[in-house]
Amino acid sequence: MLEHIQILLRGLCGVREMLFLHHLSLLLVFVTVLLSIRFWLRAQAHPLPPGPWGIPILGYLPFLPKDIHVHMMKLAQKFGSIYRLRFGNKLFVILTDSKAIRDAFRREEFHARPSNALYDIFEGYGLLNISGVIWKDQRKFLHERLRALGMKATGPGREQLQDRIMVEVECLLQCLATGEGKPMDIGDLLCNASTNVICSILMSVRFQPNLPNFPNYLRLKALHDEGFKLFLKCDIASYVPVVKYMPSVVENFQRLMANHDESLEMIHEIIKQRRKIFDPDHIRDILDSYLLEEYRAKEEDRVLFEGKDFDKQLVQVMTDMFSAGEETVKTCLLWSLLYLLHYPHIAKKVQEELDAIVGRSRMPCLDDQQHLPYTEATICEVLRKSAAVPLGTSHATTRDTTLGGYAIPQGTTVIPLLYSCLMNPQYWTDPEKFDPLRFIDAEGRVHKPEQFIPFGVGRRMCLGNVLAKSEVFLFLTSILHVFNISNPENEPLPSMEGNLGTTLTPSPFKICFVPREVSKISRIDMRSQEFRTAGL
Numbered sequence: 001m002l003e004h005i006q007i008l009l010r011g012l013c014g015v016r017e018m019l020f021l022h023h024l025s026l027l028l029v030f031v032t033v034l035l036s037i038r039f040w041l042r043a044q045a046h047p048l049p050p051g052p053w054g055i056p057i058l059g060y061l062p063f064l065p066k067d068i069h070v071h072m073m074k075l076a077q078k079f080g081s082i083y084r085l086r087f088g089n090k091l092f093v094i095l096t097d098s099k100a101i102r103d104a105f106r107r108e109e110f111h112a113r114p115s116n117a118l119y120d121i122f123e124g125y126g127l128l129n130i131s132g133v134i135w136k137d138q139r140k141f142l143h144e145r146l147r148a149l150g151m152k153a154t155g156p157g158r159e160q161l162q163d164r165i166m167v168e169v170e171c172l173l174q175c176l177a178t179g180e181g182k183p184m185d186i187g188d189l190l191c192n193a194s195t196n197v198i199c200s201i202l203m204s205v206r207f208q209p210n211l212p213n214f215p216n217y218l219r220l221k222a223l224h225d226e227g228f229k230l231f232l233k234c235d236i237a238s239y240v241p242v243v244k245y246m247p248s249v250v251e252n253f254q255r256l257m258a259n260h261d262e263s264l265e266m267i268h269e270i271i272k273q274r275r276k277i278f279d280p281d282h283i284r285d286i287l288d289s290y291l292l293e294e295y296r297a298k299e300e301d302r303v304l305f306e307g308k309d310f311d312k313q314l315v316q317v318m319t320d321m322f323s324a325g326e327e328t329v330k331t332c333l334l335w336s337l338l339y340l341l342h343y344p345h346i347a348k349k350v351q352e353e354l355d356a357i358v359g360r361s362r363m364p365c366l367d368d369q370q371h372l373p374y375t376e377a378t379i380c381e382v383l384r385k386s387a388a389v390p391l392g393t394s395h396a397t398t399r400d401t402t403l404g405g406y407a408i409p410q411g412t413t414v415i416p417l418l419y420s421c422l423m424n425p426q427y428w429t430d431p432e433k434f435d436p437l438r439f440i441d442a443e444g445r446v447h448k449p450e451q452f453i454p455f456g457v458g459r460r461m462c463l464g465n466v467l468a469k470s471e472v473f474l475f476l477t478s479i480l481h482v483f484n485i486s487n488p489e490n491e492p493l494p495s496m497e498g499n500l501g502t503t504l505t506p507s508p509f510k511i512c513f514v515p516r517e518v519s520k521i522s523r524i525d526m527r528s529q530e531f532r533t534a535g536l
C-alpha cells in the first residue's frame with residue numbers, strides 16, 4: 001500500500017518534494033507519538049476519579065435507588081471521597097467529605113452552576129442558577145442588602161430581622177393555642193409562617209387566611225410544589241438524549257415552563273404595584289433596594305444589567321430567594337418537632353435552659369442565643385441529622401482542572417454530598433442517634449466539627465444561613481417556651497424516615513401542643529397586621 005502511494009507520489013512530484021513530504025510525514029508521526037505520550041502521562045498523573053460502571057446510553061441511572069443520598073454515601077466506602085458517576089451522557093463527580101468539598105469550592109473554577117436545556121429556562125437570570133460575573137455582583141448586592149435589613153450573626157440592627165420573624169412566631173403560637181392540645185398536622189402552618197418571613201424581607205408581603213391575597217399564596221404554593229416535582233423529573237430526563245424527546249417528557253417540560261411563567265407573572269404583578277408607590281427615601285425590603293438601584297441608574301443616566309432585562313432579573317431573584325428560603329426552613333422546623341417527640345427528655349432540657357436563662361416573664365430573643373448552649377447544640381443536631389439538603393446544590397466546572405490528584409474536565413457536574421458529611425459513621429459516632437451533646441465540648445461550649453456543613457461551604461454557600469438559623473431558633477424556642485409537645489395518645493410515634501425531593505422531608509405527622517403556664521409570660525405582643533398588608 002505504502003509502495004503504491006510512493007510510486008504515485010513519485011509520478012506527481014520531483015525528488016526534492018518527495019524528500020520534503022517524507023520529512024513532513026516523519027515529523028507528523030513524531031508529533032503524534034509525542035502528544036500521545038504526553039496525554040498518557042497526564043492521564044497517569046491525573047486520571048479521572050474512580051467510579052462504578054454503568055450501561056451504555058443510560059450510564060449509572062438504572063442503578064440509582066430511591067434513597068440516592070444513602071446509596072451515594074455507601075459508594076464512597078468503595079471509591080473514596082471523590083468519585084465519578086455517569087448519568088446518561090453526563091459526567092458527575094461526587095464529593096463526600098468536607099475536606100474535598102472545601103478544597104473544590106474555594107476555587108473559582110468550581111463556582112458555576114451546571115448548564116443544560118433545563119437550567120436554560122432561567123435564561124441566565126436570578127441568583128441560584130446563574131454563574132460568572134453577574135452571579136458575583138448579584139450575590140454581593142443581596143448580601144449587603146440583607147445585612148442592612150438585619151440579617152447578621154452579631155452586632156446591632158438584628159432587631160429588624162427579629163421583629164419580622166416574631167410577627168410570624170406570634171401568629172403561629174396563636175394558631176397552636178386554638179388547637180387546645182388536640183392532635184394537629186402543622187405542615188401548612190409552618191409553610192405559611194416561613195413563606196411570610198421570606199416574603200416580608202423580599203417585598204413586605206404576608207399571607208394569612210383572613211387576608212384578601214390568601215388565594216394568591218395558595219396558587220403560588222401549588223405552582224412551586226408542582227414545579228419542584230416536575231423539575232426533578234425533567235432533570236433526570238435531560239441527561240439522556242433519547243429520553244428527552246419522548247412525548248411524556250416533552251409534556252412535563254412544557255408544563256414546567258407554563259408553571260414557571262405563571263409564578264413569575266404573579267411576582268411581576270407585585271413589582272408593578274410597588275413601582276407606583278416607590279419612595280427612594282423609604283427602603284423597606286429587597287424589592288425597594290432593587291427599585292432604588294433602578295432609580296439611581298436613571299438619575300445618573302447609567303445602564304443597569306447591560307444587555308439584560310432588569311424586570312426579568314428582579315422577578316427571578318425574588319423567585320429564587322422565595323424557593324430557597326421557604327421549603328428549607330419549614331422542613332427543618334418539622335424535623336425539630338419530630339425529633340423532640342421521639343426524644344422528650346431533650347425537649348425538657350431545652351425548656352429548662354430557656355426557663356433558667358430567659359425566664360418565664362418574656363419570650364426568647366436573638367440575644368439569648370449565645371447564652372443557651374444546649375438549645376444551640378440541639379438546633380445543630382437537628383441540622384445535622386435532618387440533612388435537609390442531602391445532595392447540596394450542584395456546581396459545575398468552568399475549565400479542565402484537578403482535585404485530590406484526579407482530573408475534573410470542564411463542564412463536569414459536581415455534587416457536594418452533604419448527607420455524607422453530616423451522617424457518615426466515619427465522622428460521627430452513632431450518627432443515627434439524635435444527641436445534641438456531640439456539639440458540646442468539655443468546657444460546656446458549643447463546638448462545631450469540620451464535617452458540620454449543612455449550609456454548604458465556600459463563596460457559594462447558603463446566602464440565607466443567618467436568616468435560617470434565626471428563624472429556626474425563634475420559632476423552636478418560642479414554641480417550647482409556651483407549649484409542651486407530645487405525641488397523640490395511643491398513637492405510634494411518627495416515622496423518622498425522610499422523603500427525598502429537593503429537600504429531605506418527613507412524612508406528615510400529628511402533634512399535640514399543650515400550653516405551659518402561659519399566664520406567667522407577658523401577653524404575646526400582636527403587632528398591627530396593617531403595616532404588613534400595606535405593602536401589597
Ligand code: HEM
Nearest residue numbers: 128324325328329332389393455456460461462463464468
Ligand atoms: C435550614 C435552612 C436552609 C438550609 C439547610 C440551606 C442550605 C443551602 C445549601 C446547602 C445551599 C447550596 C450551597 C452551594 O451551592 O454550595 C444553599 C444555597 C442558597 N440558599 Fe440556603 N438553606 C437554608 C435556608 C435558606 C434561606 C432562609 C434562604 C433565604 C434567603 C436561603 C437562600 C439561599 C440562596 C439564595 C442560595 C444560593 C446561593 C448561590 O447560589 O450563590 N437559604 N442553601
